Amino acid sequence: MYYATKLQKSLYFTKKSLHYCFFFSNFAAKSENAMKLKTIIMFSMALLAASCGSEEAGEEKTPIQKPSITISGGRLTPEALWAMGRIGTAVQDIETGWIAYTVSYYSVEENRSTTWIRICNPFEKGANGEEMCVLDEFVGSEPEWFGNSGVLAFMRNGGMFLRSDGHDVPVKGAEEIDGFLLSPMRDKAVIIKQVKTVASTADKYPDLPLASGRVVDDLMYKHWDEWTETAPQPFVCDLQLAYFGEGERIRSAKISGGENILEGTPYESPMKPFGGVEQLAWSPDNNTIAYTCRKKSGLAYAVSTNSDIYLYNVRTREHKNMTEGNMGYDLNPCYSPDGRHIAWLSMERDGYESDETRLMVQDTETGERTFVTRTLDSNVDSYYWRDNSHIVFSAVWHGTTMMYETDLAGNRRCLTEGQFDYVPVEVLAEASEDGSKYLCLRHSMREANELYEVTSRAGEQPEIRQLTHENDNIYSQIEMGTVVPRWQKTTDGKQMLTWIILPPDFDPQKKYPALLYCEGGPQSPVSQFWSYRWNFMMMAANDYIIVAPNRRGLPGFGLKWNEQISGDYGGQCMRDYFTAIDEACANLPYIDKDRLGCVGASFGGYSVYWIAGHHNKRFKAFIAHDGIFNMEMQYLETEEKWFANWDMGGAYWDKNNATAQRTFANSPHKFVDKWDTPILCIHGEKDYRILANQGMAAFDAAKMRGVPAELLIFPDENHWVLKPQNGILWQRTFFAWLDKWLKDN
Numbered sequence: 001m002y003y004a005t006k007l008q009k010s011l012y013f014t015k016k017s018l019h020y021c022f023f024f025s026n027f028a029a030k031s032e033n034a035m036k037l038k039t040i041i042m043f044s045m046a047l048l049a050a051s052c053g054s055e056e057a058g059e060e061k062t063p064i065q066k067p068s069i070t071i072s073g074g075r076l077t078p079e080a081l082w083a084m085g086r087i088g089t090a091v092q093d094i095e096t097g098w099i100a101y102t103v104s105y106y107s108v109e110e111n112r113s114t115t116w117i118r119i120c121n122p123f124e125k126g127a128n129g130e131e132m133c134v135l136d137e138f139v140g141s142e143p144e145w146f147g148n149s150g151v152l153a154f155m156r157n158g159g160m161f162l163r164s165d166g167h168d169v170p171v172k173g174a175e176e177i178d179g180f181l182l183s184p185m186r187d188k189a190v191i192i193k194q195v196k197t198v199a200s201t202a203d204k205y206p207d208l209p210l211a212s213g214r215v216v217d218d219l220m221y222k223h224w225d226e227w228t229e230t231a232p233q234p235f236v237c238d239l240q241l242a243y244f245g246e247g248e249r250i251r252s253a254k255i256s257g258g259e260n261i262l263e264g265t266p267y268e269s270p271m272k273p274f275g276g277v278e279q280l281a282w283s284p285d286n287n288t289i290a291y292t293c294r295k296k297s298g299l300a301y302a303v304s305t306n307s308d309i310y311l312y313n314v315r316t317r318e319h320k321n322m323t324e325g326n327m328g329y330d331l332n333p334c335y336s337p338d339g340r341h342i343a344w345l346s347m348e349r350d351g352y353e354s355d356e357t358r359l360m361v362q363d364t365e366t367g368e369r370t371f372v373t374r375t376l377d378s379n380v381d382s383y384y385w386r387d388n389s390h391i392v393f394s395a396v397w398h399g400t401t402m403m404y405e406t407d408l409a410g411n412r413r414c415l416t417e418g419q420f421d422y423v424p425v426e427v428l429a430e431a432s433e434d435g436s437k438y439l440c441l442r443h444s445m446r447e448a449n450e451l452y453e454v455t456s457r458a459g460e461q462p463e464i465r466q467l468t469h470e471n472d473n474i475y476s477q478i479e480m481g482t483v484v485p486r487w488q489k490t491t492d493g494k495q496m497l498t499w500i501i502l503p504p505d506f507d508p509q510k511k512y513p514a515l516l517y518c519e520g521g522p523q524s525p526v527s528q529f530w531s532y533r534w535n536f537m538m539m540a541a542n543d544y545i546i547v548a549p550n551r552r553g554l555p556g557f558g559l560k561w562n563e564q565i566s567g568d569y570g571g572q573c574m575r576d577y578f579t580a581i582d583e584a585c586a587n588l589p590y591i592d593k594d595r596l597g598c599v600g601a602s603f604g605g606y607s608v609y610w611i612a613g614h615h616n617k618r619f620k621a622f623i624a625h626d627g628i629f630n631m632e633m634q635y636l637e638t639e640e641k642w643f644a645n646w647d648m649g650g651a652y653w654d655k656n657n658a659t660a661q662r663t664f665a666n667s668p669h670k671f672v673d674k675w676d677t678p679i680l681c682i683h684g685e686k687d688y689r690i691l692a693n694q695g696m697a698a699f700d701a702a703k704m705r706g707v708p709a710e711l712l713i714f715p716d717e718n719h720w721v722l723k724p725q726n727g728i729l730w731q732r733t734f735f736a737w738l739d740k741w742l743k744d745n
Helices: 040-052 078-083 298-302 536-541 559-563 572-587 603-612 631-637 641-648 658-665 668-674 693-705 724-742
Strands: 086-092 099-107 112-121 133-139 141-145 152-156 159-164 167-172 179-182 188-196 230-243 250-260 280-282 288-293 308-313 319-321 330-335 341-346 358-363 369-371 380-387 390-397 400-407 412-414 421-429 436-444 447-456 463-466 482-489 495-502 512-518 545-549 591-601 621-625 679-684 709-714
Touching: 078 724, 086 141, 086 421, 086 436, 086 447, 099 141, 112 141, 112 152, 141 179, 152 179, 159 250, 179 280, 188 250, 230 288, 280 330, 288 330, 308 330, 330 380, 341 380, 358 380, 358 390, 380 421, 390 421, 400 436, 421 447, 482 572, 495 536, 495 572, 512 572, 512 603, 512 724, 536 545, 545 572, 572 591, 572 603, 591 603, 591 724, 603 621, 603 668, 621 724, 631 641, 631 658, 631 693, 641 658, 668 693, 679 693, 679 724, 693 709, 709 724
Parallel strands: 167 250, 400 421, 512 545, 512 591, 591 621, 621 679, 679 709
Antiparallel strands: 086 099, 099 112, 112 133, 141 152, 152 159, 159 167, 179 188, 188 230, 230 250, 280 288, 288 308, 308 319, 330 341, 341 358, 358 369, 380 390, 390 400, 400 412, 421 436, 436 447, 447 463, 482 495, 495 545
């Protein structure tokens, strides 16, 4: 999501599966009869691996093992955060019931990471009392069961492998790929490769092989954190296996053929920046590939969100646009087990990437289409088919993300409860007298992702069983803060949910400094996310109270609440921020109103810059990360123009556009004359969403105004901070700044 940060939230769960995010959301890989969705976490792990020099990025280094750490003082530390194992995706084998899941470990000293695949039997406890017996463990990512008695396909070092009887078999011809999707009959595979779409300087001028300049003649020349020179495209290949004797152990594997579905075009499938193989799906009969694509380039791509689901006939090589006429995003298709229906996620309006994310289902025989979640009043994050007539999905409501089950008519029931975020992964067992069992990921503001088994029975509370205990070694050494929901009345008479996070060993008789947390997005929920940077438990461990409002413009409180922010950046959402901190100070006597800070990233960074010019001396310190400072420059600098057009209301030179003129009149740089409070500006130079000159300009403005200021600039980071040592530096700088102005004075 444009300014924001689904990856920030554990990385940050945000509101839609397309761009994200943190936090963020783990869409699980499924068997051929279900959806293969990657979440923000999987995307995040890939980004982290690439940025940290992981073995998964192609380097031959000693794999990083699970770190051992001793924590003194009983409080969460930056080093402890980076010592945590980060669980990503999970898949279950239909035949054996075994679960394969990924976990990543990081070395701060080596500034890199390793992702492991762990295969477990959930029906047998381990020798050390674990809930699941560990059968195998090896370096890899993106696991998918091969459907051959425990054989697992996976990625390593940019290549595809098969794990057969404890042995790794490289798939010849599937090297230097981004991902793969096996056909239901396992005789074919779609592999994703980067295809060159822009001629280099050396192509044009062979006598200038060392020239580094780029000649640009259209938009979308940069995207997220890279120059747009290639596009991921799907190749349909035949897959051949050879076995040892009469046994089932695979001796060799190779792919052949390699027909590019998008041959001769510059189009992406899956779509950048975060799309994976969840954006493609095989039909159960092995004959059709549904793929997501926005068949636009240059300026047309930069101003439009209109992607479609195309059906590609493997035999006739014909393409059919299944969603023609819908003008917003269509993505993440998945066939029902019998192939009678196909589901996908859809937005209605072109240019509005934060539009309602709808779960749609179409009858493949009659063409009848159903908006299954019409009565939800919130976004669908991820989903999969439970059976031919039921779908399991996740959605945020009132600050938590729950799992739901719906039939095709839209009759749904909630499967989970509590102050958590759940991400559906798999059906563990079919419905019976003992209830339905589901595999899922769960996290909260107090715990990172773990795998859980949820048993749901109609009319009863769900039964929850934790399957993994990845970070118990760290949790056992520290005390977490407490998260308390608080409903507040806004200036326009609405009710707003604000999370109040209290420090460990909280004493209500004491006075604590407090931080107003400004969310990114802008339309990204403050749900029960766990972040490895914007971590509320870390802030609480440093004896700060956090006030985290679900201000106007966040999903989970109805579509009107979510949409209000577009074209009103300096309006009601900012009044909501002031409501959150003022009401908390007035009614929570343990908050020291003379020691308040305000922090945020992305749209939250914009919020900090704006509040710095309007806060009337409420705050004593500010921290803005990757925020917009000058909105006129941002309108032209950012690459995805559809977002700027929708959320800002149009171009700043359109003097007859009242919405646009209101937006640009609220640009933070126009209120620098009122800045009077110390500010820390943080930015990454590889951030092509919000260029680093925004943070530099804000810092320069503060210094020229005589306001105490500091600039933390990362030449090698994008919209997030992904490298371990940079992450530690971020935390140390963050708290040193807050302590200086909120504790030391």
